[in-house]
Amino acid sequence: MTRPPTGVLNWRDGRHWSERELPCRYCGRPTNLRDSARHPAHKLCAEAAIRQQIADQAEAYENERLTDREEHP
Numbered sequence: 702m703t704r705p706p707t708g709v710l711n712w713r714d715g716r717h718w719s720e721r722e723l724p725c726r727y728c729g730r731p732t733n734l735r736d737s738a739r740h741p742a743h744k745l746c747a748e749a750a751i752r753q754q755i756a757d758q759a760e761a762y763e764n765e766r767l768t769d770r771e772e773h774p
């Protein structure tokens with residue numbers, strides 16, 4: 702598995718653990734883990750979301766560049 706360019710989160714930190722099980726914000730299955738914003742999320746789900754976010758941003762950037770080129774040929 703390739704790591705996201707931002708690196709992986711330090712999930713050993715106690716802040717990423719809660720006694721209460723809540724549905725993961727990404728897949729809906731119960732988890733005791735919390736992401737950096739304290740939302741319930743599995744480690745793998747959160748890391749996949751980070752990678753997806755980066756991919757989306759890269760794509761939006763590409764689309765914007767094409768738009769600019771069309772406006773200023």
Ligand SMILES: [Zn+2]
Nearest residue numbers: 725728743746
């Ligand atoms: Zn999940």
